[in-house]
Amino acid sequence: MLSAFERLQQSLKRLPGLGYRSAERLALHLLVEKPESGTELIELLKEAVNSVHACPACGNLCEGERCDICSDTSRNPDLLCVVETVPDLRSMERAGAYRGRYHVLQGKLSPIHGVGPEHLNLESLKSRLEADGFKEVILALSNDIEGEATCHYLQEEIFSPLQIPVSRIGFGLPSGGGIPYADATTLRSALDGRRSYD
Incomplete structure (x- = not known):
């Protein structure tokens, strides 16, 4: 014992x-x-x-009805950045290069690990996209196979039917690298170098 x-x-x-x-x-x-x-x-x-619990709107950590980011009226309401996890969101915030809204998926698609669409925070994403009128969605997911598969799924199943312009960060993030491990300059470069995601 x-x-x-x-x-x-x-x-x-x-x-x-x-x-x-x-x-x-x-x-x-x-x-x-x-x-x-x-x-x-x-x-x-x-x-x-x-x-502390998940924000019902975006999935970030919060202690009240909404997290500080969702409650901040000074943020750009036209931009939505989709990230995998709360640490990704926190890394983006530390970089200081983005002032829009976020949505935390709470993971990424990974059939090998048994993670399907039903395991991700997708229902509130659909609701927000239909209700909030975002003009651009930025996909800030990992630059690996699961991240790419998740981006493709989101584009085909959610964004295309709603005809929302989608871009994907990419510049500066190494293949297989995660957002929490990137420094502020790299993340800023990745955001500035985002490309249309079709």
């Missing part, structure tokens, strides 16, 4: 980007070096779990 320390380490190791050594370091830090920070972390996690 595993000790409490080992169970904590195993749990931390399941977090993205943490291996055995990093999980061990964090567990030791929380239990030995700064035990008071562990109590604060527990309280903050509980608070976040109870108050």
